[in-house]
Amino acid sequence: MSIVAEQRELRDDALNGLQLSTRLENLWRTPSGFFGALASVDHKVVGRRYIVTAFVFLLLGGVLAVLMRVQLAGPEKTFLSADKYDQIFTMHGSTMMFLFAVPVMEAFAVYLVPLMVGTRNIAFPRLNAFSYWMFLFGGCFLWISFMLNVGPDVGWFAYVPLSSLQYTPTKRPDVWAQMITFTEVAALAVSVEIVVTVFKLRAPGMTLDRIPLFVWAMLVTSFLVMFAMPSIMVASTSLILDRLVNTRFYDSSSGGHPLLWQHLFWFFGHPEVYIIFIPGTGMVSMILATFARRPVIGYPVVILSLIATGFLSFGLWVHHMFVTGLPQLGAGLFTASSMLIAVPSGLQIFCWLATLWDGRPVYRTPLLFVLGFIVIFVIGGLSGVMVASVPIDTQVHDTYFVVAHFHYVLIGGAVFPLIGAVYYWFPKIAGRMLSERLGRWHFWLAFVGFNVAFFPMHILGLIGMPRRVYTYTADMDWAHLNLLSSAGAAIFAISFALLLVNAIHSLRSGALAGDNPWDASTLEWATTSPPPPQNFDRIPIVKHRDPLWFDNESLPVVAGLSVERREVLMTSLAEAEPQVREASPEPSIWPLLTAIATTVFFIGSIFTPWAVLWGTPPMAVTLIGWFWPSGSKEDEE
Amino acid sequence: MRQTIVRNVAELPTYGYGPRSGPWWGAMGFMALEGMGFAIAIGAYLYLYAVNPNWPIGAAPPDLWPGTAETIIYLLSIIPNEMINRVAHRQDLARVRIGLIVMSLIGIALLVLRGFEFAHLNTRWDNSAYGSIVWLILGLHTTHLATDVGDTVVLAVLMFTRHAKPRRFSDVTDNVFYWNFVVLAWLPLYVLLDWVPRL
Ligand code: HEM
Ligand SMILES: [Cu+2]
Numbered sequence: 001m002s003i004v005a006e007q008r009e010l011r012d013d014a015l016n017g018l019q020l021s022t023r024l025e026n027l028w029r030t031p032s033g034f035f036g037a038l039a040s041v042d043h044k045v046v047g048r049r050y051i052v053t054a055f056v057f058l059l060l061g062g063v064l065a066v067l068m069r070v071q072l073a074g075p076e077k078t079f080l081s082a083d084k085y086d087q088i089f090t091m092h093g094s095t096m097m098f099l100f101a102v103p104v105m106e107a108f109a110v111y112l113v114p115l116m117v118g119t120r121n122i123a124f125p126r127l128n129a130f131s132y133w134m135f136l137f138g139g140c141f142l143w144i145s146f147m148l149n150v151g152p153d154v155g156w157f158a159y160v161p162l163s164s165l166q167y168t169p170t171k172r173p174d175v176w177a178q179m180i181t182f183t184e185v186a187a188l189a190v191s192v193e194i195v196v197t198v199f200k201l202r203a204p205g206m207t208l209d210r211i212p213l214f215v216w217a218m219l220v221t222s223f224l225v226m227f228a229m230p231s232i233m234v235a236s237t238s239l240i241l242d243r244l245v246n247t248r249f250y251d252s253s254s255g256g257h258p259l260l261w262q263h264l265f266w267f268f269g270h271p272e273v274y275i276i277f278i279p280g281t282g283m284v285s286m287i288l289a290t291f292a293r294r295p296v297i298g299y300p301v302v303i304l305s306l307i308a309t310g311f312l313s314f315g316l317w318v319h320h321m322f323v324t325g326l327p328q329l330g331a332g333l334f335t336a337s338s339m340l341i342a343v344p345s346g347l348q349i350f351c352w353l354a355t356l357w358d359g360r361p362v363y364r365t366p367l368l369f370v371l372g373f374i375v376i377f378v379i380g381g382l383s384g385v386m387v388a389s390v391p392i393d394t395q396v397h398d399t400y401f402v403v404a405h406f407h408y409v410l411i412g413g414a415v416f417p418l419i420g421a422v423y424y425w426f427p428k429i430a431g432r433m434l435s436e437r438l439g440r441w442h443f444w445l446a447f448v449g450f451n452v453a454f455f456p457m458h459i460l461g462l463i464g465m466p467r468r469v470y471t472y473t474a475d476m477d478w479a480h481l482n483l484l485s486s487a488g489a490a491i492f493a494i495s496f497a498l499l500l501v502n503a504i505h506s507l508r509s510g511a512l513a514g515d516n517p518w519d520a521s522t523l524e525w526a527t528t529s530p531p532p533p534q535n536f537d538r539i540p541i542v543k544h545r546d547p548l549w550f551d552n553e554s555l556p557v558v559a560g561l562s563v564e565r566r567e568v569l570m571t572s573l574a575e576a577e578p579q580v581r582e583a584s585p586e587p588s589i590w591p592l593l594t595a596i597a598t599t600v601f602f603i604g605s606i607f608t609p610w611a612v613l614w615g616t617p618p619m620a621v622t623l624i625g626w627f628w629p630s631g632s633k634e635d636e637e
Numbered sequence: 638m639r640q641t642i643v644r645n646v647a648e649l650p651t652y653g654y655g656p657r658s659g660p661w662w663g664a665m666g667f668m669a670l671e672g673m674g675f676a677i678a679i680g681a682y683l684y685l686y687a688v689n690p691n692w693p694i695g696a697a698p699p700d701l702w703p704g705t706a707e708t709i710i711y712l713l714s715i716i717p718n719e720m721i722n723r724v725a726h727r728q729d730l731a732r733v734r735i736g737l738i739v740m741s742l743i744g745i746a747l748l749v750l751r752g753f754e755f756a757h758l759n760t761r762w763d764n765s766a767y768g769s770i771v772w773l774i775l776g777l778h779t780t781h782l783a784t785d786v787g788d789t790v791v792l793a794v795l796m797f798t799r800h801a802k803p804r805r806f807s808d809v810t811d812n813v814f815y816w817n818f819v820v821l822a823w824l825p826l827y828v829l830l831d832w833v834p835r836l
Binding site: 011013123124127188191192195196199200204226227229230231233234237238241242245246247248249251254255256257260263264267515526537538541548553554555556557558559560561567569570573578579580581582583620624627628629630 | 638639640641642643644645646647648649650651652653656657658659662663666667669670671673674677678681684685688689694762763764765766767768769770772773787791795800804805
């Protein structure tokens with residue numbers, strides 16, 4: 001008893017160097033063994049899993065994309081049936097949007113934000129673990145259903161009445177609707193964690209105008225998630241209730257309304273695009289500053305643009321419904337605001353170009369992907385301004401023009417920055433460099449392949465090819481461009497294989513990265529690569545926006561945290577003044593058990609409403625196990 | 638990289654109340670997104686109200702007494718709730734225990750009343766879109782009520798064990814805070830469910 005009390009007095013200022021590192025590592029590490037791994041609450045472990053899982057879903061979604069392009073490569077092909085094609089484009093869209101694009105951005109944030117703000121773990125690490133399990137189970141649920149031939153087939157937007165029981169009496173839309181709930185629970189949890197991490201766990205001195213731009217981007221994104229995703233959860237829950245217990249939300253014969261679905265869906269669906277795009281811009285800002293070798297010009301402008309984009313994105317959902325017959329004035333208003341949103345994005349692009357112009361750019365792979373992003377995104381933005389106008393949208397709605405547009409925006413706006421980010425942060429996460437030569441090959445193949453695949457779709461759309469058709473006849477004259485597009489898709493797909501090869505090769509025998517291989521300026525580079533379980537032996541103090549460029553002699557740090565209990569330093573909201581040494585949770589298996597109980601509940605309720613009754617007690621039990629404070633060091637004396 | 642210690646934080650407390658504690662901010666975050674969920678559900682209600690010539694559809698408005706009784710209890714519950722807040726800040730374990738038991742009982746009473754409220758909606762979820770949205774909204778709020786009651790009961794039990802450590806009082810104040818949200822969220826819903834159909 002007295003020994004414990006004595007040890008509890010032990011603080012990190014009593015130790016130094018190796019002693020301190022070893023002690024903290026033992027304190028913060030993930031327990032060994034299989035069960036230890038399942039109990040991990042380390043944001044880096046969870047983040048890495050999250051990233052890898054999201055990329056597996058990218059691969060799966062990509063395979064489906066290639067299957068579609070094979071089918072469409074020539075007229076009247078019978079590679080896929082109409083029925084299979086429906087499932088495949090639905091699975092492609094749903095996988096890409098719900099299981100890849102949003103999760104991968106959150107995954108990067110889970111890994112990077114705590115390091116970038118200089119803390120030891122994310123806020124609510126157990127919730128974080130839970131979020132990952134929910135994402136994993138939801139994704140597996142969708143894909144296993146697809147393999148068992150009960151996967152959804154009504155589009156990634158599942159419009160009613162097509163998705164209503166009357167038109168689709170199978171379980172397919174139920175699978176879709178429930179998958180939404182899984183992934184949204186995961187996304188919402190991460191957003192709350194990110195917001196609280198950024199608000200309260202920043203290193204002392206990291207005032208609001210010293211926060212790295214990627215962290216700002218994730219903060220704005222998290223707010224978008226928090227305000228957009230409840231809408232789709234209400235929508236999909238109502239859908240599943242209509243299908244399972246005969247509610248009438250979307251049933252026009254009983255006072256329901258199909259357009260209610262579209263409003264709820266797009267109130268989420270439009271911000272969704274920015275939920276994917278804004279983190280991409282955050283990555284771009286980080287990469288650009290490092291390789292242009294100077295801070296991003298117009299830091300406050302970039303932040304204001306992010307915030308403005310966030311706000312505007314909510315005002316725009318109606319532009320997805322121009323052809324549903326809206327009042328004239330409303331349509332005009334939404335056209336105007338849809339075009340307005342190009343302004344903040346344009347401002348950011350000017351800031352980036354100015355930074356490049358004024359810097360001494362080093363053209364390494366991450367920067368190449370950023371340049372590719374700028375080109376592709378500008379084209380996507382232009383076609384976006386076009387479809388924001390009602391007369392044009394009326395023409396090209398539901399044609400391949402739209403498919404071209406949104407792939408330019410999604411792939412240009414998110415996937416290119418993301419791949420740049422992979423090349424940029426891989427050394428930090430894995431401790432080893434990726435091959436630059438393979439990286440350049442990857443970039444050029446991706447850039448060319450992408451444009452060859454998607455540019456022709458603009459033309460196909462203008463000459464009348466509708467989207468979501470599984471084939472077309474030879475007399476339409478669409479064959480050549482489709483063949484070209486499919487060839488481009490193949491090149492694009494192959495380019496990603498290079499990334500896989502590169503990653504595997506590098507993990508085995510890549511050059512060691514060292515702490516800061518790119519000579520970057522933000523805090524994640526102030527620790528070793530890969531970072532130790534405690535992230536930092538001592539919490540840094542931030543005095544500049546680019547701490548490692550200004551404090552390059554010696555990093556100012558804080559002492560006085562416990563080395564007996566996991567502690568994080570909480571700071572004040574605006575000034576980041578230290579306030580509290582708060583306990584950070586120990587590893588626990590309960591988040592996994594809770595996720596399993598929740599999964600049983602969600603899947604069970606597709607088959608019987610009674611699952612709501614027998615499914616609740618296990619959830620309650622696991623939640624109590626989660627929150628019950630046994631095992632917390634403070635409670636053990 | 639070399640490091641220079643320029644500050645010592647050993648004297649800082651190991652827990653804080655309100656905005657100085659992490660869980661408080663977590664609760665804020667969840668209240669924001671749950672509040673958004675309520676707002677969306679209200680929006681859906683008003684949308685259906687606007688597109689339908691008759692409202693409520695094929696039913697009488699809900700009977701007033703259960704919702705009104707609940708509203709009164711909710712408002713009165715703020716008094717013991719705020720008292721818990723005060724004694725928790727003073728770390729007065731005996732009174733916190735009493736307060737948590739009182740709040741648990743109030744919560745259970747409200748859950749029972751909620752059962753009556755469902756029975757007196759005068760419509761079923763599958764009667765019409767009106768029935769559906771009314772049940773959805775009431776269900777949504779009941780979920781919040783039930784989780785908060787569960788939370789309060791568990792916390793009450795916790796405070797009778799050896800885990801009743803000083804920083805648990807901070808958890809108690811967060812629970813107080815969340816209850817206020819449940820109450821606050823109910824007020825517009827009461828107007829919407831019980832009075833709008835009478836317009
Ligand atoms: C290898 C790269 C990709 C190729 C070749 C590709 C190709 C396609 C094709 C052929 C369609 C179907 C169009 C139709 O029949 O209407 C489609 C739809 C779609 N794609 Fe992709 N895509 C790729 C990557 C992505 C990515 C990275 C995302 C998102 C981040 C994405 C999101 C979507 C969405 C949301 C749809 C709409 C699905 C629907 O209509 O239900 N795609 N894509
Ligand atoms: Cu949009």
